[in-house]
Amino acid sequence: MSQLSHTKLDDLKGLAQPGQKVDLKPFLGTWKNTKPGSGQIPKIIMRETEGELYMHAWGACTPQLCDWGQARCEVFTDGPGSPLANAFLARFTFEQMDVEISSNVKLGVLVVQTYTRFKDGSARHNYYTREFYGPEI
Amino acid sequence: MDFNYFIGKWKNPFDQSKGIQSFEIRQESDGRVTMEVQGVSQGYFPAGWGQAEVNFLASTPGGTQASAFSASFQLPGRNVFLAGNINKGLIIIAIYALDAKGNQDNNLFVREFYHKLT
Secondary structure, eight states, X not given: OOOOSOSSGGGGSOOOOXXXXXXXXXXXXXXXXXXXXOSSOOXXXXXXXXXXXXXEXXXXXXXXXXXXXXXXXXXXXXXXXXXXXXXXXXXXXXXSEEEEEEEEEETTXXXXXXXXXXXXXXXXXXXXXXXEEEEOO | OBOGGGOEEEEOOOTTOSSEEEEEEEXXXXXXEEEEEEEOTTSSSOSEEEEEEOEEEESSTXXXXXXXXXXXXXXXXXXXXXXXXXXXXXXXXXXXXXXXXXXXXXXXEEEEEEEEEO
């Protein structure tokens, strides 16, 4: 296969300036699931530490939320020359399952997709969800 | 029709919005449901929209759970129709702002999200 410098036209739209930092602000803060009684992730805290984005998630459990801990995020901007972060990927690994997160901010709302893969040999299908989060006020 | 979930204060989380900053839906003592809208300052619309009556809609004929609503406002120079629906706890509002004199060049469409304040 030939080595391509791009695979689509948008790959050529601008170049990042040397040392240009990606602005993580659109993600930072505490986010609350807008769906009452969600069985997924009721609460998320997004933090920046030394230029890296981290996602701390809590799963819906009773009697209290399950603390998933935090995962480092892989950040995406809205173009190869853009400093504005608009999406990220994160992965939480547990003994019985892995949860991959893909997320973006749309008009101030954090949109979170989860891809849950079971690895415990149970008869549970891998599954996908999509939920919305508003900033906690 | 059960519209309980809609009652309360809702806020737009988008800090660059040019539309509606926040609104409150409440049930009046006479049973009517009204909506009071606060526009974004220096946005496309005035800050204070005043109050209008809300009509709720279900997703199926005979359905008893409200999943959407509509409301109409007369603003200076524009007649505004709001069409809102719930999606996973979020209210999505489509704003149809029609020029009061029928000039289609001044018509405006905006769609935004709102989360509930507890």
